[in-house]
Amino acid sequence: MDPRPRLDDRLVRPETREEMVRGRRVLAMPAKPEHGDQHFKLDYVIGAHVKEGYVGSTDMLTRLSQGSDFATDTCVRRQGKDEKTGERYLEELAFEVVNEQSLRDMTERAEDLTARGVRRVVAIFAKRQEVREWSAELDDWRVLDPSGTLDDPTLAQPIPIRALLDRAEADRAVVQALYAKRAPALLAIEAKGLRHGLVQGITALCSALAIALDADRRAALQALDAEGLEALLATLGRERRWP
Incomplete structure (x- = not known):
């Protein structure tokens, strides 16, 4: 003891x-x-x-x-x-x-x-x-x-x-x-930054390819998560048109 x-x-x-x-x-x-x-x-x-x-x-x-x-x-x-x-x-x-x-x-x-x-x-x-x-x-x-x-x-x-x-x-x-420690608040900020960067990249690529971004397409962008935006960016780069 x-x-x-x-x-x-x-x-x-x-x-x-x-x-x-x-x-x-x-x-x-x-x-x-x-x-x-x-x-x-x-x-x-x-x-x-x-x-x-x-x-x-x-x-x-x-x-x-x-x-x-x-x-x-x-x-x-x-x-x-x-x-x-x-x-x-x-x-x-x-x-x-x-x-x-x-x-x-x-x-x-x-x-x-x-x-x-x-x-x-x-x-x-x-x-x-x-x-x-x-x-x-x-x-x-x-x-x-x-x-x-x-x-x-x-x-x-x-x-x-x-x-x-x-x-x-x-x-x-x-x-x-x-x-x-993978604090949720920091991960959320990181995800927001990643998503913003992807939207900016898609917007710039569409401008370079003369692809119009009307209200419906912009709404579609806002509805996508980071994974969806990455897939869209890859498709635009490959097919050079809006899918």
């Missing part, structure tokens, strides 16, 4: 600013803009990248040891309940935004998280504009290459490190992640 406390056994009152770190009761203070803005960007990027079967959370309390019960800024865990324990799954990927906090405090948190079994702890240092990952092997923080990516089984595709720091890069990464 696991002697450790259950993940949701509380030392502090939920929905308050209380946290417990190695027996010390602390208050999670409201953020300055530098921290709050970075946290918002982090949630935006991570939320779009979470793979199916996983779920992301913000400020979720986790009981880590006899003396620690605190939340990370953002985390990703497997969806559903762990059959072995009957409770939620432990987070696998955890993120912290560091602005005014001391490196020592953040290191203690990373140590407690990894000791409990959290696979990866990533910190975004807002003032330095750099991303680091905790290494239990090195017992230190490792700076991640800003031109590299963060790849993890919980993510639909790797996250460019710059996307965690730069707004434009964040937007680009979010769109690419949603497309990789």
Whole structure:
């Protein structure tokens, strides 16, 4: 039997600013803009990248040891309940935004998280504009290459490190992640663009071949889906007349 406390056994009152770190009761203070803005960007990027079967959370309390019960800024865990324990799954990927906090405090948190079994702890240092990952092997923080990516089984595709720091890069990464996940809204936009291009191509070809596009033919174009438009374009090119 696991002697450790259950993940949701509380030392502090939920929905308050209380946290417990190695027996010390602390208050999670409201953020300055530098921290709050970075946290918002982090949630935006991570939320779009979470793979199916996983779920992301913000400020979720986790009981880590006899003396620690605190939340990370953002985390990703497997969806559903762990059959072995009957409770939620432990987070696998955890993120912290560091602005005014001391490196020592953040290191203690990373140590407690990894000791409990959290696979990866990533910190975004807002003032330095750099991303680091905790290494239990090195017992230190490792700076991640800003031109590299963060790849993890919980993510639909790797996250460019710059996307965690730069707004434009964040937007680009979010769109690419949603497309990789085949988000219906993006697929609909893609289909609309494809259809518009096919109609434009047919219109241009008809003009070049002196084929009149009266109201009935234009109505027929609007009624066709992309596959039908592709077939019509091929027929026009081959037979050089309206079918």
